[in-house]
Amino acid sequence: MRVLSVASEVFPLIKTGGLADVVGALPGALAPLGVEMRVLVPGYPAVLEKLKRRASATPLGPLFGGEARLLAGKAAGLDLFALDAPHLFARPGNPYVDQHGHDWPDNAERFAALSLVAARIGTGLVGGYRPDVVHGHDWQAGLMPAYLHYGGGARPHTVMTVHNLAFQGRFPAELLATLMLPAAAMAIDGVEYYGGIGFLKAGLRLADRITTVSPTYAEEIATVEGGMGLGGLLRGRADVLSGILNGIDETVWDPASDPSLAANRAGRGLAWRRQNKAALRARFGLDARSKRMLFGVISRLSEQKGLDLLLAALPRFLALDADLVLVGAGDAAQEDAYRAAAERTPGRVGVFIGYDEKLAHLVQGGVDALIVPSRFEPCGLTQLCALRYGAVPVVARVGGLADTVIDANEMAVAARVATGIQFSPVTEAALAHTLARAVTLWRQPRIWRRMQRNGMATDVSWRRPAERYVELYEELVAAQRDPPSIHGPVSAAG
């Protein structure tokens, strides 16, 4: 089975969030199951630099205003295709925005190019390589199913995975011809979206299968409240929509060998965590003699992540016997507010504004509990890492957070199966109440240690998710033997 994965980020070459982690981990998880997955990414400087052992370069001719070629090779253990188009991708830094944080004005062309080349690889551009399935991730790959659909002729099967429905790739209708889409595509069954062009919408409308990264998020996005404008479309495609949880890379996130920790896990004991907690307190300048509980946050600072609620709850938090460390970046107002909180309460609140992978590992190894108060969360990776490191996740009961944490309710505690704490609704009051509840539980070491051990024993690897993806691909390929109208028009639906 050959699958071409198409995405705008891949760990460890280029990453702004969990999408990169997933795209980087899937090939390794699928290989033992007989799936040969190659990844197509834009040729950003960070990617081309790593793509040292180039096997080949295929000229693509002019592509949206400049010459392009397709490089194939290996980097970081991945089989990669990189779309080398300097006029589109030879820009340092963040893949989507300029140094002032503004979207690149040609993002439509940049990611249409990625999708178009994916479609061309899918129909035989590269000699000797023909994927059975082309699997696109998020809006940046959303036009791939459209190019295959309107291109006509034999095509591979297509899957679209939604990692975050909030990012949709909406562009003006006038770009239709520029993007080399036929006039017929400007329709409700095509790429049209509220009068413009919707990249993610196109992918969700025209892909053979849709997945998202947790079963609960799959339900949420098919509702009016959670659908962000696409709920109706997704309800109409409920028969091809499913949720497959993400896993985490167990070699990158391994407390027994993690070089970013002050002490590594050894055997069943939990003493190593005390050393990491002390190191973390020192790193953030927190009161060294404190015996207080330590909460942590590792997150983008955005509306989605709900960390404004934690800011609002800080006065009530500080009345508890607990301290806080936060590693985060994003919304400037939230960054400032957290910095100010750390200055106001030295010794109790430590803040690092920025992106620091190593520090994120130390936080997981050292905090007693990790707070994830997201308003919505497709899957969430930090709570999975927390489980593996014995940091108890305190999470909003939404999306993948609801699916991966077993709440310490009375029965779960009695049955000794709890792995964390959930709260709902996602409000400041519920969060503050839950943090107090966490402190109460932490003061009962037998219950708390049981939760830590349960979490550490939870399978957060890619094993099960990889099996689910293989099932999906196999179903699609089996359907090919009886292809009714996969090249025909897509019927209107809900």
Ligand code: ADP
């Ligand atoms: P999202 O992709 O929505 O940002 P996820 O929980 O799915 O959220 O994935 C976030 C990933 O990025 C995790 O691997 C997390 O450890 C990492 N991360 C987020 N913010 C930071 C930060 N400021 N520094 C280091 N790592 C971070």
